[in-house]
Amino acid sequence: MSLEQQLIERLEQLCPTHLDVVNESSGHGGYFPGKESHFKAVIVSDVFAGLRLVQRHQKIYAAAGDLLSPGKIHALAIHAFVPEEWKNQDTTSPECAHAPKA
Template identity: 75%
Template sequence: MGLEQQLIEQLQILNPTHLEVINESAGHGGYFPGKESHFKVIIVSEAFAGLRLVQRHQKVYAAAKELLSPGKIHALAIHAYLPSEWQGEAPASPVCAHAPKV
Protein backbone atom coordinates (compact mmCIF):
# COMPACT_ATOMS: atom_id res chain seq x y z
CA MET A 1 0.00 0.00 0.00
CA GLY A 2 1.35 3.43 -0.95
CA LEU A 3 2.00 6.32 1.41
CA GLU A 4 -1.00 8.26 0.10
CA GLN A 5 -3.41 5.46 1.02
CA GLN A 6 -1.69 4.91 4.37
CA LEU A 7 -2.06 8.61 5.17
CA ILE A 8 -5.75 8.50 4.30
CA GLU A 9 -6.22 5.55 6.63
CA GLN A 10 -4.23 7.14 9.48
CA LEU A 11 -6.28 10.35 9.30
CA GLN A 12 -9.56 8.46 9.72
CA ILE A 13 -8.93 8.57 13.49
CA LEU A 14 -9.98 12.25 13.30
CA ASN A 15 -13.42 11.29 11.89
CA PRO A 16 -13.25 13.74 8.98
CA THR A 17 -16.43 14.87 7.26
CA HIS A 18 -14.23 15.85 4.30
CA LEU A 19 -10.72 14.59 3.52
CA GLU A 20 -8.49 15.17 0.53
CA VAL A 21 -4.93 13.85 0.37
CA ILE A 22 -3.08 15.18 -2.66
CA ASN A 23 0.31 13.82 -3.72
CA GLU A 24 2.28 16.91 -4.73
CA SER A 25 5.60 15.07 -5.14
CA ALA A 26 5.78 15.72 -8.89
CA GLY A 27 6.20 19.44 -8.21
CA HIS A 28 9.37 18.98 -6.17
CA GLY A 29 13.03 18.34 -6.87
CA GLY A 30 14.21 14.76 -7.20
CA TYR A 31 10.84 13.57 -8.44
CA PHE A 32 10.56 10.35 -10.39
CA PRO A 33 7.37 8.49 -11.41
CA GLY A 34 5.84 6.77 -8.40
CA LYS A 35 7.64 8.91 -5.81
CA GLU A 36 5.55 9.77 -2.74
CA SER A 37 7.17 12.37 -0.52
CA HIS A 38 5.17 15.63 -0.53
CA PHE A 39 1.48 15.73 0.35
CA LYS A 40 -1.25 18.28 0.88
CA VAL A 41 -4.02 17.39 3.33
CA ILE A 42 -7.36 19.14 3.42
CA ILE A 43 -9.30 17.87 6.41
CA VAL A 44 -12.60 18.97 7.92
CA SER A 45 -13.48 17.58 11.34
CA GLU A 46 -15.27 18.38 14.59
CA ALA A 47 -12.11 17.04 16.25
CA PHE A 48 -10.66 20.54 15.76
CA ALA A 49 -13.34 22.26 17.89
CA GLY A 50 -11.80 24.72 20.34
CA LEU A 51 -8.28 24.27 18.93
CA ARG A 52 -5.96 26.94 17.59
CA LEU A 53 -4.38 26.38 14.18
CA VAL A 54 -1.12 25.01 15.60
CA GLN A 55 -3.06 22.56 17.79
CA ARG A 56 -5.02 21.35 14.76
CA HIS A 57 -1.77 20.72 12.92
CA GLN A 58 -0.38 18.88 15.94
CA LYS A 59 -3.44 16.59 15.90
CA VAL A 60 -2.85 15.78 12.23
CA TYR A 61 0.87 15.19 12.84
CA ALA A 62 0.03 12.87 15.75
CA ALA A 63 -2.35 10.85 13.57
CA ALA A 64 0.27 10.53 10.81
CA LYS A 65 3.37 10.23 13.03
CA GLU A 66 4.55 6.82 11.83
CA LEU A 67 4.54 8.07 8.23
CA LEU A 68 6.59 11.18 9.02
CA SER A 69 10.00 9.56 9.16
CA PRO A 70 13.07 9.38 6.91
CA GLY A 71 12.30 7.59 3.68
CA LYS A 72 8.56 8.24 3.99
CA ILE A 73 6.71 11.57 3.96
CA HIS A 74 9.13 14.47 3.63
CA ALA A 75 6.63 17.36 3.62
CA LEU A 76 3.01 17.69 4.68
CA ALA A 77 0.93 20.80 3.97
CA ILE A 78 -2.09 20.87 6.27
CA HIS A 79 -5.36 22.76 5.85
CA ALA A 80 -7.53 21.84 8.85
CA TYR A 81 -11.06 23.19 9.21
CA LEU A 82 -14.15 22.82 11.35
CA PRO A 83 -17.27 22.00 9.32
CA SER A 84 -18.59 25.51 10.03
CA GLU A 85 -15.38 27.03 8.54
CA TRP A 86 -15.14 24.87 5.42
CA GLN A 87 -16.00 26.83 2.27
CA GLY A 88 -15.23 24.02 -0.18
CA GLU A 89 -11.79 25.21 -1.27
CA ALA A 90 -8.29 25.31 0.24
CA PRO A 91 -5.44 27.62 -0.81
CA ALA A 92 -3.19 26.56 -3.67
CA SER A 93 0.24 25.23 -2.79
CA PRO A 94 3.28 27.39 -3.54
CA VAL A 95 5.67 26.42 -6.30
CA CYS A 96 8.76 24.63 -5.00
CA ALA A 97 12.07 26.36 -5.72
CA HIS A 98 13.53 22.99 -6.69
CA ALA A 99 10.61 21.92 -8.90
CA PRO A 100 11.52 20.18 -12.14
CA LYS A 101 11.72 22.69 -14.97
CA VAL A 102 9.42 21.96 -17.91
Protein backbone atom coordinates in the same frame (compact mmCIF):
# COMPACT_ATOMS: atom_id res chain seq x y z
CA MET B 1 0.10 -0.13 0.43
CA SER B 2 1.15 3.32 -0.81
CA LEU B 3 2.14 6.09 1.60
CA GLU B 4 -0.79 8.11 0.28
CA GLN B 5 -3.28 5.37 1.18
CA GLN B 6 -1.66 4.85 4.59
CA LEU B 7 -1.93 8.58 5.29
CA ILE B 8 -5.58 8.61 4.26
CA GLU B 9 -6.36 5.70 6.56
CA ARG B 10 -4.64 7.36 9.50
CA LEU B 11 -6.31 10.73 8.96
CA GLU B 12 -9.70 9.04 8.80
CA GLN B 13 -9.24 8.45 12.56
CA LEU B 14 -10.03 12.16 12.97
CA CYS B 15 -13.60 11.58 11.69
CA PRO B 16 -13.42 14.07 8.82
CA THR B 17 -16.50 15.33 7.01
CA HIS B 18 -14.11 16.13 4.15
CA LEU B 19 -10.66 14.67 3.50
CA ASP B 20 -8.50 15.29 0.48
CA VAL B 21 -4.94 13.93 0.42
CA VAL B 22 -2.90 14.93 -2.62
CA ASN B 23 0.51 13.55 -3.58
CA GLU B 24 2.35 16.68 -4.70
CA SER B 25 5.73 14.97 -5.11
CA SER B 26 5.87 15.53 -8.87
CA GLY B 27 6.07 19.29 -8.28
CA HIS B 28 9.25 19.05 -6.22
CA GLY B 29 12.94 18.58 -6.97
CA GLY B 30 14.26 15.04 -7.22
CA TYR B 31 10.95 13.66 -8.41
CA PHE B 32 10.80 10.38 -10.29
CA PRO B 33 7.69 8.38 -11.25
CA GLY B 34 6.22 6.66 -8.22
CA LYS B 35 7.96 8.89 -5.66
CA GLU B 36 5.89 9.68 -2.58
CA SER B 37 7.48 12.40 -0.48
CA HIS B 38 5.36 15.58 -0.53
CA PHE B 39 1.68 15.60 0.35
CA LYS B 40 -1.11 18.07 1.01
CA ALA B 41 -3.93 17.19 3.39
CA VAL B 42 -7.16 19.16 3.46
CA ILE B 43 -9.18 17.93 6.40
CA VAL B 44 -12.45 19.20 7.82
CA SER B 45 -13.49 17.78 11.17
CA ASP B 46 -15.43 18.68 14.29
CA VAL B 47 -12.49 17.35 16.36
CA PHE B 48 -10.74 20.66 15.60
CA ALA B 49 -13.46 22.72 17.32
CA GLY B 50 -11.98 25.08 19.89
CA LEU B 51 -8.39 24.23 18.94
CA ARG B 52 -5.75 26.69 17.83
CA LEU B 53 -4.06 26.03 14.50
CA VAL B 54 -0.96 24.52 16.13
CA GLN B 55 -3.14 22.13 18.15
CA ARG B 56 -4.94 21.03 14.97
CA HIS B 57 -1.59 20.32 13.33
CA GLN B 58 -0.45 18.38 16.39
CA LYS B 59 -3.52 16.13 16.09
CA ILE B 60 -2.69 15.49 12.44
CA TYR B 61 0.98 14.78 13.22
CA ALA B 62 -0.09 12.34 15.94
CA ALA B 63 -2.45 10.55 13.53
CA ALA B 64 0.21 10.37 10.79
CA GLY B 65 2.76 9.05 13.30
CA ASP B 66 5.75 7.24 11.83
CA LEU B 67 4.72 8.12 8.26
CA LEU B 68 6.48 11.43 8.92
CA SER B 69 9.81 9.75 9.65
CA PRO B 70 12.94 9.86 7.45
CA GLY B 71 12.57 7.87 4.24
CA LYS B 72 8.80 8.26 4.21
CA ILE B 73 6.85 11.54 4.01
CA HIS B 74 9.26 14.46 3.70
CA ALA B 75 6.71 17.28 3.70
CA LEU B 76 3.04 17.56 4.64
CA ALA B 77 1.09 20.74 3.89
CA ILE B 78 -1.85 20.89 6.27
CA HIS B 79 -5.16 22.70 5.85
CA ALA B 80 -7.29 21.88 8.90
CA PHE B 81 -10.76 23.33 9.34
CA VAL B 82 -13.95 22.90 11.31
CA PRO B 83 -17.00 22.67 9.02
CA GLU B 84 -17.99 26.33 9.57
CA GLU B 85 -14.57 27.53 8.35
CA TRP B 86 -14.37 25.28 5.30
CA LYS B 87 -16.56 27.20 2.84
CA ASN B 88 -14.63 29.15 0.17
CA GLN B 89 -11.16 28.28 1.50
CA ASP B 90 -8.31 28.40 -0.99
CA THR B 91 -6.02 25.42 -0.42
CA THR B 92 -3.98 25.85 -3.59
CA SER B 93 -0.32 24.97 -3.10
CA PRO B 94 2.40 27.37 -4.23
CA GLU B 95 4.85 26.21 -6.88
CA CYS B 96 8.08 24.78 -5.48
CA ALA B 97 11.25 26.73 -6.35
CA HIS B 98 13.00 23.39 -6.99
CA ALA B 99 10.27 21.93 -9.19
CA PRO B 100 11.38 20.21 -12.38
CA LYS B 101 11.39 22.70 -15.25
CA ALA B 102 9.54 21.86 -18.44
